[in-house]
Amino acid sequence: MQKVFTLLFLIAGLALQAQTEVVVTDADLQGGQTYTWTNDHVYVLDGFVYLEEGGVLNIEPGTVIKGKEVPSSNDLASTLIISRGAKIYAEGTADQPIIFTAELDDVNDPSDLGPTDRGLWGGLIILGKGVIADETPEEGVEGLPADELRARYGGNDDHDNSGVLRYVSIRHGGAELSPGNEINGLTLGAVGDGTVIEYVEVIANQDDGIELFGGTVNLKYVAVSFCGDDSFDYDTGWRGKGQFWLSLQGWDEGDNGGEHDGAKPDDNEPTSNPLIYNATFIGSGIGAPAKNEHALLMRDGTAGTYANSIFTDFANYALQVEDRASGLDSYQRLEMGQLKVRNNLWWNFGEGTEANCGDNGIFKATDDANDPNCQSLVDSFQVWNNLITDPELQGISRATDGGFDPRADVNGPAYASPAADYPADAFYTPVLFKGAFCSEGVWIQGWTALAQYGVLDAAVPFNDTQACESVTGTDELFAEHDGFVLAQNAPNPVADRTDFHFTLPATATVSLKLYDQQGRQVAEILPATRLAAGPHRIGFDAGRLPAGTYTYTLEAGRVRLSRQLVKF
Numbered sequence: 001m002q003k004v005f006t007l008l009f010l011i012a013g014l015a016l017q018a019q020t021e022v023v024v025t026d027a028d029l030q031g032g033q034t035y036t037w038t039n040d041h042v043y044v045l046d047g048f049v050y051l052e053e054g055g056v057l058n059i060e061p062g063t064v065i066k067g068k069e070v071p072s073s074n075d076l077a078s079t080l081i082i083s084r085g086a087k088i089y090a091e092g093t094a095d096q097p098i099i100f101t102a103e104l105d106d107v108n109d110p111s112d113l114g115p116t117d118r119g120l121w122g123g124l125i126i127l128g129k130g131v132i133a134d135e136t137p138e139e140g141v142e143g144l145p146a147d148e149l150r151a152r153y154g155g156n157d158d159h160d161n162s163g164v165l166r167y168v169s170i171r172h173g174g175a176e177l178s179p180g181n182e183i184n185g186l187t188l189g190a191v192g193d194g195t196v197i198e199y200v201e202v203i204a205n206q207d208d209g210i211e212l213f214g215g216t217v218n219l220k221y222v223a224v225s226f227c228g229d230d231s232f233d234y235d236t237g238w239r240g241k242g243q244f245w246l247s248l249q250g251w252d253e254g255d256n257g258g259e260h261d262g263a264k265p266d267d268n269e270p271t272s273n274p275l276i277y278n279a280t281f282i283g284s285g286i287g288a289p290a291k292n293e294h295a296l297l298m299r300d301g302t303a304g305t306y307a308n309s310i311f312t313d314f315a316n317y318a319l320q321v322e323d324r325a326s327g328l329d330s331y332q333r334l335e336m337g338q339l340k341v342r343n344n345l346w347w348n349f350g351e352g353t354e355a356n357c358g359d360n361g362i363f364k365a366t367d368d369a370n371d372p373n374c375q376s377l378v379d380s381f382q383v384w385n386n387l388i389t390d391p392e393l394q395g396i397s398r399a400t401d402g403g404f405d406p407r408a409d410v411n412g413p414a415y416a417s418p419a420a421d422y423p424a425d426a427f428y429t430p431v432l433f434k435g436a437f438c439s440e441g442v443w444i445q446g447w448t449a450l451a452q453y454g455v456l457d458a459a460v461p462f463n464d465t466q467a468c469e470s471v472t473g474t475d476e477l478f479a480e481h482d483g484f485v486l487a488q489n490a491p492n493p494v495a496d497r498t499d500f501h502f503t504l505p506a507t508a509t510v511s512l513k514l515y516d517q518q519g520r521q522v523a524e525i526l527p528a529t530r531l532a533a534g535p536h537r538i539g540f541d542a543g544r545l546p547a548g549t550y551t552y553t554l555e556a557g558r559v560r561l562s563r564q565l566v567k568f
Contacts, residue, residue, distance in 0.1 A: 019064075024049055025073070031055045031086070039063040039096070044103060045121070047075035050150045053085030056163075062096035066103045067121025067173065077175035078103075079122030079183060081141075082162060083150045084129050084190075092167030094199075094462065097447040100124055101171040110452045113172060114400060115226040116252060119206035123173035123183040128162050128191035129155030132214030133237030133263035133270055139213070141189060143177030153189030158216040158239075160192030167199045171449050174206025174228060182207035185227065191217035193240060199464075201448045202227065208259075209247075212238040218427055219245070221464070223444050225455075226250040226398075231281070234272055235261040235300070241427050242276035244436045244465065246406065246444065248455075249283050251398050254290045257281035257311065262301035267328040273303040273338070275423060280406050280436040282396055283314030286350040294320050294364065295349075296341070298330040303338035307420040310391045310408065310435040312347040318362035321377055323369040331366075335376050342384035343420040345391045345413055345434055355381050355388060362388070385420075389413050391435065400454040407460070410439040415560055416515055418551050431468055432562050438468030439558065484508075486554045486561035489540075493566035496543040500525060502554050502561075503535045510556040512538060514565070516548070525552065542567055 023044045029035060031052030037043050039062035046068045051057050059065070067078035080100070082088045092098035099107055102120035106112045113120075125141060132139060132154040144151040170185045177183050185202030186209070193216040201223045202209040209224030211233040223246040224231040231247035231254070247257045258281065262271035284290035292315035296306065299322040311318060319341065323331035333339040352360035357374035363381075365372050392412035397403030408414030414434040422430040431438065441463025442456070450456045480486075483505025489498045500512060512526035525540050545567045553562045 026050055029055060029057070034058070036060070037063050037065070042066060044068055045078040045080055047071035047073035048079050048081060048144065050081045050083055051086040051088065052083050052150055055086040057082070057086070057088045059088070059090040059098050061092045061098065061167070064099045064101065064107055066101055066105065069103045069120060077122035077177055077183060079125060079177065081125040081144070081151065082127060084127050084153060084155070087161065087163035088126065088165070089163045090165050090168050092447070094167060094447050097167045097169050099169045099171065100173070102173070105172060110454065114453055115204050115250060115398070115455065117172050118204045118228050118253075119174045119182065120172045122175050122177065123185050123187065123205065124170055125183070125187040125189070126162050126191055126195070127151070127153035127189045128195070128215055128217070129157040129160040130190040130192045130215030130217075131156060131158055131237065131270060132190050133268040133272070134214070135264050139189070139236075141187065143181030143183060154214065155190065158192050159194050161194030162191050164196040165198075165200050166196065167447055169201040169203070169447065169449055170205070172204045184208040184211040184233070185224070186210045188215065188217055189213045190215040193218055197222070199443065199447070201444070201450070203449045208233040211235070212240070214238055216240045218242065220427070221443050222246070223448060223450065225450055226254075228253040230256045230259040232258045233260070234274065236272070237263055237268075237270045238272045238274055239270060240274050241425070242274055243278050243428055244443065245276065245279040246436045247279070247281040248398070248404070248450070249292060250290065251284050251288045252290060254284050254292050256293055256297045257283060257295045257314070259297045259299070260302045260304070261299045262303065262330065262333075264300070265327070266301035271301050271303055275305045277307050277309070277420075277422065277428060278431065278434070278436050279306065279309040281309070281311045282406070283312070285313050285398070286315055286348060288315045290315060292316055294318065298322060298339060300330065301328045301333060302330050303333045305340045305342065306344060307340070307342045308434045309344045310393070310414065311344060312391060312393070313396055314348070315350045317351050317364040318346050318349050319377070320364040320366065323366040323371055325368045325370060331371065331376065334380055340384055341381065341386060343418060343434070344386050345417065346386060346388050347390050353388065355386075385418050387413060387417055395457060397455065402454055402457050404450070404455045405457045405460055406435070407437045407439055407442060408433060408435050410558065410560060416553070418515070418549070429465055431465060432560055433468070438463065438465055440468055481559050481561060484554070484556055484559050484561060486563055488563055489552065489565050493568045494542050495568060497539060497541055498565070500538045500540060500552065501535065504531060504533050504556070506533045507531070508556045510554060512552060512554050515551045515553065522550065
């Protein structure tokens with residue numbers, strides 16, 4: 001697959017040599033009009049370029065959009081702004097991504113710019129009509145002119161549609177919009193869940209990678225790397241969904257993997273309350289000069305969930321949940337069960353190895369904390385099945401040496417440890433692994449700058465998780481992959497004896513193992529045995545098991561299927 005991608009980009013590169021540049025100023029886009037940017041041109045943004053209400057911008061697969069380094073106007077940065085009521089349809093493909101980058105970037109030469117070249121243009125801003133939890137129901141983008149009505153966001157339509165971003169790579173942005181105000185790679189202000197954002201990369205941005213202000217937009221298959229500040233930042237009541245997120249932070253710069261705020265003021269509603277599953281957050285590395293303060297910083301009364309995720313290799317702390325002496329803060333949300341980090345793997349933090357706020361702890365207490373020992377956080381961490389253990393990623397590298405491979409070992413805790421159930425929501429893809437990638441491949445191969453710059457191991461195949469080990473929804477009674485079927489044990493819940501049923505598509509060597517909630521094997525129901533194709537039943541005496549929830553896993557080569565057994 002990598003050879004195919006390389007050939008396609010070579011062909012695309014030859015075509016780009018003949019492309020003509022089209023300079024786009026603010027006067028060139030108007031409200032109520034439809035525009036199409038084609039891949040036989042390179043579009044150069046000159047200053048702040050607004051697509052006004054009623055406007056539609058279609059961008060063909062393979063199109064390159066660049067930001068002028070020094071605008072001809074008085075604007076400090078070249079930036080594309082999709083105003084409320086306008087729509088952008090940037091629908092690339094894995095073979096022909098849409099690239100937003102700097103004027104200085106020759107996209108045919110993967111060596112001219114690299115992961116540390118930041119702040120060379122502005123970024124992409126999308127504004128919508130969703131609800132925000134701010135001091136006023138509408139706000140303006142910080143750094144854009146305060147009296148610019150086209151830069152306002154917020155309203156009362158959480159289902160607002162601002163268009164589609166799919167297979168879009170945003171590179172080398174983050175220049176100042178005004179003195180002291182750098183722009184995020186992708187800013188989403190009050191964007192509604194009628195908008196589709198998936199397969200999006202932000203790399204080498206000087207400020208945050210992606211920041212969300214209120215709204216309900218959902219993000220799936222999103223990679224943020226080498227940004228100068230936080231990778232993912234949300235604030236003022238974002239209530240969307242997320243799955244398959246990657247954060248890779250540079251050795252030289254980078255702050256939090258996620259900086260997450262609830263509302264202004266803290267007790268305003270609706271507070272931020274996203275449901276995020278299958279994230280892989282990799283910090284700057286222990287000993288890095290980057291600030292790299294936390295994997296996750298929860299503040300200002302945020303609620304929400306992070307589940308089935310991996311957090312590793314941060315210079316300082318794993319987690320801080322703000323616990324101020326007054327006001328409704330995130331720590332109280334945690335104590336009320338509104339903020340959860342559950343069934344995640346945590347590993348390799350510079351400040352320690354223990355789940356506490358002590359001298360060797362991975363948690364940081366707020367300076368004036370009501371609970372300086374973080375006892376509620378410690379209790380929640382344990383109750384929700386978080387583990388401090390090596391996720392056994394294939395390779396962590398921040399150099400352009402092909403050493404980065406974020407897949408977890410199929411025989412490690414990312415597969416074996418208990419997972420949180422997925423919401424009964426079609427947005428989520430239920431999978432058998434923790435983190436953003438399965439063992440079969442990665443969805444960032446080929447189309448991203450991470451791949452093109454040589455950070456990602458070129459030998460790792462492309463895989464969009466559709467061919468990964470998966471489980472069915474909570475209402476189904478079996479898991480299936482490539483013709484292997486593992487049924488729900490019966491009876492379940494079980495007091496003593498139960499039967500396990502599975503079907504093989506061909507002769508195979510299979511085993512069936514039982515794990516507790518800490519990921520420890522407690523029984524080998526079926527040792528590795530070569531069985532013929534067809535249905536099979538294995539009896540098991542569960543009478544000696546302590547009451548609780550267990551995971552049983554059928555293994556056949558690279559296929560792993562799991563279900564849960566409840567013992568009473």
